[in-house]
Amino acid sequence: MDTTMIVLLLAAIVTVSIVVIVFIQMRERARIERARKVTAFEDSYKRAARLLAELPGQFLTRDLKLLLIRSMEASCKGLVALKAGSSVAEWQTSLADLRQKVESDDDQRAPVRIDSPDKSNYVQELLQNLFRLIEGLHKSGQIDGPTAKKNLRFVLFLVHKTHADLHVFQARDFVRQNQIRKAIHAYHLASTEMGKSKNNPMAVKAVKSFRTRIKELEALEKDGAERPAEEGTSKLDREWDTFLHDDEWRKKADYDD
Numbered sequence: 001m002d003t004t005m006i007v008l009l010l011a012a013i014v015t016v017s018i019v020v021i022v023f024i025q026m027r028e029r030a031r032i033e034r035a036r037k038v039t040a041f042e043d044s045y046k047r048a049a050r051l052l053a054e055l056p057g058q059f060l061t062r063d064l065k066l067l068l069i070r071s072m073e074a075s076c077k078g079l080v081a082l083k084a085g086s087s088v089a090e091w092q093t094s095l096a097d098l099r100q101k102v103e104s105d106d107d108q109r110a111p112v113r114i115d116s117p118d119k120s121n122y123v124q125e126l127l128q129n130l131f132r133l134i135e136g137l138h139k140s141g142q143i144d145g146p147t148a149k150k151n152l153r154f155v156l157f158l159v160h161k162t163h164a165d166l167h168v169f170q171a172r173d174f175v176r177q178n179q180i181r182k183a184i185h186a187y188h189l190a191s192t193e194m195g196k197s198k199n200n201p202m203a204v205k206a207v208k209s210f211r212t213r214i215k216e217l218e219a220l221e222k223d224g225a226e227r228p229a230e231e232g233t234s235k236l237d238r239e240w241d242t243f244l245h246d247d248e249w250r251k252k253a254d255y256d257d
């Protein structure tokens with residue numbers, strides 16, 4: 001074998017080796033990229049499922065539920081395209097049943113009382129995650145601009161409502177303890193929080209109701225009389241517990257007093 005043949009043979013070996021190495025690297029990169037996409041879709045599904053399961057029932061309107069379901073369905077579609085796992089079929093079946101319940105208004109979830117700073121902070125964290133999820137749906141083209149804007153504004157309203165919930169709970173407690181000045185201050189804080197959603201008619205009416213409650217307590221404080229413990233919960237307080245789902249509040253939001 002002459003020198004030329006040896007050189008050509010070595011060149012061929014080197015070329016084949018390079019091709020094999022490049023092929024292996026490309027295949028590994030594709031495997032890593034697929035694994036990354038699978039993880040991203042699974043995480044996206046689980047984030048939306050967590051919000052659906054852990055957000056207070058009184059916050060989950062029909063529209064928000066359907067947005068979360070849409071996000072979960074998109075994640076499942078992505079996983080199916082990647083042929084990832086057998087649990088996807090179960091998720092899709094569960095989502096189809098849930099969508100049917102939500103669309104027929106047959107999906108009822110228990111309300112959660114926000115009665116501690118820790119619970120308030122946790123709910124706010126969930127709402128921040130929901131805000132980011134809706135932004136993601138808009139950026140990915142799954143929802144249009146007006147739909148995103150409407151729901152993002154509502155989520156901000158819920159953040160303010162969460163702050164107000166805690167202040168109302170504290171105010172009630174102060175009234176039961178006959179600490180009227182502290183109760184008045186807590187209702188002022190609740191009113192301030194709801195005032196941050198001044199474009200929401202329900203928030204505007206809530207602010208008016210808080211002001212009425214404050215005047216009642218100021219009159220009580222001026223009289224210097226002790227309030228019996230069983231009277232510690234006012235009509236406003238009872239209405240506040242069903243604020244988001246009570247027709248009476250919605251009527252107040254639609255018509256002037």
